[in-house]
Amino acid sequence: xxxxxxxxxxxxxxxxxxxxxxxxxxxxxxxxxxxxxxxxxxxxxxxxxxxxxxxxxxxxxxxxxxxxxxxxxxxxxxxxxxxxxxxxxxxxxxxxxxxxxxxxxxxxxxxxxxxxx
Amino acid sequence: xxxxxxxxxxxxxxxxxxxxxxxxxxxxxxxxxxxxxxxxxxxxxxxxxxxxxxxxxxxxxxxxxxxxxxxxxxxxxxxxxxxxxxxxxxxxxxxxxxxxxxxxxxxxxxxxxxxxxxxxxxxxxx
Numbered sequence: 531x532x533x534x535x536x537x538x539x540x541x542x543x544x545x546x547x548x549x550x551x552x553x554x555x556x557x558x559x560x561x562x563x564x565x566x567x568x569x570x571x572x573x574x575x576x577x578x579x580x581x582x583x584x585x586x587x588x589x590x591x592x593x594x595x596x597x598x599x600x601x602x603x604x605x606x607x608x609x610x611x612x613x614x615x616x617x618x619x620x621x622x623x624x625x626x627x628x629x630x631x632x633x634x635x636x637x638x639x640x641x642x643x644x645x646x647x
Numbered sequence: 648x649x650x651x652x653x654x655x656x657x658x659x660x661x662x663x664x665x666x667x668x669x670x671x672x673x674x675x676x677x678x679x680x681x682x683x684x685x686x687x688x689x690x691x692x693x694x695x696x697x698x699x700x701x702x703x704x705x706x707x708x709x710x711x712x713x714x715x716x717x718x719x720x721x722x723x724x725x726x727x728x729x730x731x732x733x734x735x736x737x738x739x740x741x742x743x744x745x746x747x748x749x750x751x752x753x754x755x756x757x758x759x760x761x762x763x764x765x766x767x768x769x770x771x772x773x
Contacts, residue, residue: 535656537771539672571675630682637656638688643769647672 533564535640537633539647541572542589547646548576552592554644559599566602566640567593568633569625573647574609577621590622597624604628604636659683659690660767663698667716668708673701674716676773680723692723693755693763695732698773699739702731704747717747724750732760 536555540547555565569577581588593603607627610617617627637643661680665672676692683690694702701720708715723729733754736742746752755763764770 539675539773571671630679631686633679634683634686634688637659637683637769640656643656643659643771645771647772 531562531564532642533640534558534566535636535643536565536567537643537645537647538567538569538573538576539571539645541575542581548573548589548592551646552589552596555596555601556599559596559601564602565596565600566604566636567596568604568606568628568636569609570606570630570633570647571609572613574605574613574615574621577603577605577625578615579620579622594622594624597622602626604632606630606633656768657688658767658769659688660763660770661690661692662770662772663692663694663701664696665773666697667701667706668711668713672773673698674714676771677716677719677723679771679773680727681719684723684726689727691730691763691767692727693730693732693760694752695735695760697739699731699735699741702729702746702750702752703741704745706747720747721749724752728753730755730760730763732757734760 538551542548558565576589581590597603603625605625607617661676663673663676667673729750729752731752731754734757
């Protein structure tokens with residue numbers, strides 16, 4: 531089993547990066563790998579709760595599914611603050627506020643890093 | 648045991664390909680470099696495409712009400728130095744003399760750039 535760190539920079543609906551990250555992470559988890567996703571800058575919007583879409587397949591919904599599958603989902607606290615997102619109450623359940631310092635620590639503890647953005 | 652097949656990431660190349668203004672990506676790359684240096688994990692930094700504009704001398708973004716990260720660039724340069732793609736500079740008619748001397752920029756050919764990529768465990772692009 532490997533440890534995969536995914537860094538996402540882009541927001542929902544402006545590109546397919548968030549969807550690709552979901553599919554990629556999902557496949558990695560199914561293969562038995564440990565997955566951590568760090569949402570930086572505009573990617574923090576992917577984790578905002580209260581997203582509405584008839585199909586329920588919102589980015590936040592997909593991230594929630596990944597959390598239930600065992601993925602670790604982190605959000606940059608400073609990026610959230612700059613965007614007016616309350617990191618303690620504004621994110622989906624299970625998403626954890628974090629920092630670039632913590633991201634650096636994670637880099638040293640993972641086997642592979644893949645960045646989307 | 649599959650776990651033993653993997654090696655932890657300890658060499659990271661930060662690639663700045665975004666211009667200094669008009670977006671926050673380049674600034675975020677510098678913020679990432681600062682965090683990594685603070686954690687004693689020294690990255691390498693490469694400027695390509697429009698990212699080479701970050702290194703130009705005589706920038707005055709304050710005149711347009713924009714935040715400057717020149718001091719942060721200089722601090723990071725003092726600690727880890729910068730590399731820039733000569734190909735990206737050539738396409739933008741930039742010469743080494745156009746760059747800020749304080750940034751200690753080493754210009755790299757395409758072959759040298761490729762080598763830099765292959766020397767690192769991970770590449771993060773901004």
